[in-house]
Amino acid sequence: MIPGTGLVFDIRRFCVHDGPGIRTTVFFKGCPLSCWWCHNPESRDVSPETSVRHLSLDGKALDRAEITGKWMTVDEVMTELEQDRIFYEESSGGVTFSGGEPMLQESFLAELLKACRQRGFHTTLDTSGYATREAMEHTASLADLVLFDLKIMNNELHRKYTGVSNQVILGNLKYLHQAGKNLILRVPVIPGITDIPENITGMIAFLANDLPAPLPPLSLLPYHSLAKEKYRRFSKPNQLQHLPDLIPEDLLPLKKQFEDLGMKVSIGG
Ligand code: SF4
Structure with missing residues (x-):
């Protein structure tokens, strides 16, 4: 850690899936989890990483070394975010903090959230809990x-x-919901892992019995294998490399099951 800074691996503009309106998403590097389906494997290590990208230029193969992860100050990140102010204002959008796990760099995240609030930017936190x-x-x-x-x-x-227990996560979800936090639940739908009947039944029981009504909205995120190349490039084991992608229509029966709880359910995003 470099005092007064945070480790960021990307700042992506014009995002439309991680909160309302047009958003700029700041991706924090470092995550205490190691989900088999992670689509940002480059986000997990808490240090900058070098990888080699294979390129083709005029028919010639080129290898280019790249460093992923940059230590940035709050002011540096805010300077980037200010450039998109007009888009936040025009679209009722804002800034999303994602990762990796942003809560792993809690004090840096807190400073950014406060700085966004001072500027009137809507903020979304994308967290594993x-x-x-x-x-x-x-x-x-x-x-x-x-x-x-x-x-x-x-x-x-x-x-x-x-790689971690779910007890802290479920406890934090109960806490945030009971505290009246504006939440959207996100369920990654991974065939044979998160979509098995026992898991869905368990989720429905938890939502019905442990979270007071009204329940927050829920998004179902269909599995995709777009990160395959990143697993190769960052030399991370890809344990789901043979799993086929899902399409939104595959999730319609699951959507109905959560809607039967009275929840507002969307697919994707
Ligand atoms: S919590 Fe998110 S970033 Fe961390 S390993 Fe899981 S999917 Fe990847």
């Missing part, structure tokens, strides 16, 4: 909207497929 309760109370509460992942209800299977 794996953070201390204090971090949830002090930092997640600064975001206008929290996108909160719900993955696997069986704790042993959660450990197997993500």
Whole structure:
């Protein structure tokens, strides 16, 4: 860690899936989880990484080394975000903090959330929910909207497929919902892992019994294999490399099951 800075691996403009309107998404590098289906494998390590990109130029193959991850100050990030102010204002959009896991760099995240609030930028926090309760109370509460992942209800299977227990995550979800936080739940739909009947039944029981009504909206995220090349480039094992992609229509029966709980459910985003 470099004092006064945070490790960022991308700042992506004109995003439309991670919160309302047109958004600029700041991707934090570093994540305590290791989900088998992660589509940002370059986001997991808490340090800059060098990878080699294979390019073709005029029929010639070229290898170019790239560094992913840059230590940035809050002022440097805010200078980037200010450039898109007009788009936030015109589209009722704003800024999304994603990753990786932004809560892993809690004080840097808190400073950015405060700086955005001072400028009137709407903020969204995209989190796995794996953070201390204090971090949830002090930092997640600064975001206008929290996108909160719900993955696997069986704790042993959660450990197997993500590397960590789900107990802290489920406790934080209950806390944020009871505290009245503006939430959208996100369920990555991974064939044979998160979409198995036992898991869906477990999620429905948790939502019905452990979260007071009204329940937050929920997005179902269909599995895709677009990160395949990144796994190769960053030399990370891709345990789902043979899994076929889902299309939104595959998720319609699942959508109906959550809608039967009275939830507003969307596919994608
Ligand atoms: S929580 Fe998100 S960023 Fe972290 S490993 Fe899982 S999918 Fe990847």
